[in-house]
Amino acid sequence: MTLVADAPIQQWFADFDVWLQRSPGFFTGRTVVLDMGGTAAGKPELERWISELAARGVRLVGLEGVRPSMVDASMPPMLRGGRDISLAISDEIAVPAEPSKPAEPVNMLIEQKVRSGQSIVCLEGDITVVGSVASGAEIIAGGSIHVYGALCGRAIAGATIGSKARIFCTRMEAELIAIDGAYMTAEDLDGNIRSQAVRVWLDNDAMRFAAL
Amino acid sequence: MAKIITVTSGKGGVGKTTTTAALGAALARTGDRVAVVDFDVGLRNLDLVMGAERRVVYDLVNVVQGDARLSQALIRDKRVETLFLLPASQTRDKDALTEEGVDKVIGELATQFDWVICDSPAGIERGATLAMRHCDIAVVVTNPEVSSVRDSDRIVGILDAKTLKAIRGETVDKRLLLTRYDAARAARGDMLKTEDVLEILSLPLLGIIPESPDVLKASNFGVPVSIHDPASAPARAYVDAARRLKGENLTVEVPTTQRLGLFSKFLRRAA
Numbered sequence: 001m002t003l004v005a006d007a008p009i010q011q012w013f014a015d016f017d018v019w020l021q022r023s024p025g026f027f028t029g030r031t032v033v034l035d036m037g038g039t040a041a042g043k044p045e046l047e048r049w050i051s052e053l054a055a056r057g058v059r060l061v062g063l064e065g066v067r068p069s070m071v072d073a074s075m076p077p078m079l080r081g082g083r084d085i086s087l088a089i090s091d092e093i094a095v096p097a098e099p100s101k102p103a104e105p106v107n108m109l110i111e112q113k114v115r116s117g118q119s120i121v122c123l124e125g126d127i128t129v130v131g132s133v134a135s136g137a138e139i140i141a142g143g144s145i146h147v148y149g150a151l152c153g154r155a156i157a158g159a160t161i162g163s164k165a166r167i168f169c170t171r172m173e174a175e176l177i178a179i180d181g182a183y184m185t186a187e188d189l190d191g192n193i194r195s196q197a198v199r200v201w202l203d204n205d206a207m208r209f210a211a212l
Numbered sequence: 213m214a215k216i217i218t219v220t221s222g223k224g225g226v227g228k229t230t231t232t233a234a235l236g237a238a239l240a241r242t243g244d245r246v247a248v249v250d251f252d253v254g255l256r257n258l259d260l261v262m263g264a265e266r267r268v269v270y271d272l273v274n275v276v277q278g279d280a281r282l283s284q285a286l287i288r289d290k291r292v293e294t295l296f297l298l299p300a301s302q303t304r305d306k307d308a309l310t311e312e313g314v315d316k317v318i319g320e321l322a323t324q325f326d327w328v329i330c331d332s333p334a335g336i337e338r339g340a341t342l343a344m345r346h347c348d349i350a351v352v353v354t355n356p357e358v359s360s361v362r363d364s365d366r367i368v369g370i371l372d373a374k375t376l377k378a379i380r381g382e383t384v385d386k387r388l389l390l391t392r393y394d395a396a397r398a399a400r401g402d403m404l405k406t407e408d409v410l411e412i413l414s415l416p417l418l419g420i421i422p423e424s425p426d427v428l429k430a431s432n433f434g435v436p437v438s439i440h441d442p443a444s445a446p447a448r449a450y451v452d453a454a455r456r457l458k459g460e461n462l463t464v465e466v467p468t469t470q471r472l473g474l475f476s477k478f479l480r481r482a483a
Contacts, residue, residue, distance in 0.1 A: 116302060117254060117255070117302045117303055118303070119303035119304075135265070136256070136302040136303075137303070138302075138303045175265065175266050175268065176268070176269060183269060185266060185267050185268070185269060186266030186267070187266050187267055
């Protein structure tokens, strides 16, 4: 992730704080690069901003858009486009980086009942619920949705992967199901499907159902 | 242009949602075009009482935020074809409603309908003030108990301060709807009498809805009580209230305990 700072910096920090207040813990455990390209800051300002960000719990792994003279050993290394440029200009033979591990799937597992009014969102992957999804609750997944229980609320799948997504549940009582934007409300659901264990997929914009 | 009604109360659980659905259905039965709007974002219920919870796709918040058009979000009632519901969102934040957004939605509804009935959330917070903002007529729903009456008095004060009409220096037409009225208990003195409530609130009476199991039954069936069993006492009281809203001059009957029949005439307690 890259944080792009721009002038006036007081305003930027004020906006940042408002944003942080709305999403506390957003930066926890994330790798963040600070891009100073939009400012004409010198070294003293840079030092201050790094400490200000640290005070807000943001851990920087690199800096972008800064002059090499501004960076010292105590600061995060300079990066460009996510690559460490000090490595690129070194005379030494670059040690081949370890083969990168395949990205960890970011699926979400909910091991309790999803209650009315709750909204579970995972735009990166699948959502699995071990328990039921109450009427008035909502599950929005980038991928597929799996419910081991009664699905009484709304299930919206395929927000990222599109029509490949599926919905599985052990008891279909949904108020609304959607895959890749194509939706169906409860009253359009066939009576044969109601209360059954089903899987749902999309076939040319038509929703298909089959018993599990 | 529509008449905008807000159904409001200070206290929760007094019957705002039941009243919104019942008045909406009764008005729509006369052929007027009616939209009922659920402002209780986060705790939506009007769709349940109207029996439309399985038909909700888009809601008020989607329309306010521009994600859906009003025509996509309005749900036409299956029993009365001039009755429409704009449901609330249960999963969005109640702060999603903005003054500008609500102004736009109500403005648009007002051009399409004869009546727009807003079901307000309980209390005096932003959701309630947004729901009452545009109202021409406020229906203040009160139970015959002191806590409910006092909270309603508080709401009347806010109606006189925070509605657009109040801000323009006009006054909002306020009517009192007394719900869950139990004549026997009022006679025994376990409950406030109508006169007492009227004296405290000094508002014109729109109607008195008797306490009745029919209200709960209709609500659980997802049918507005005014059309579920039109012969029932609460249904008749709501239909009369709707006729008063349309300008008819009907006297409000105070429900009385049932007569004991002929036999009672022969029984007189000795002095």
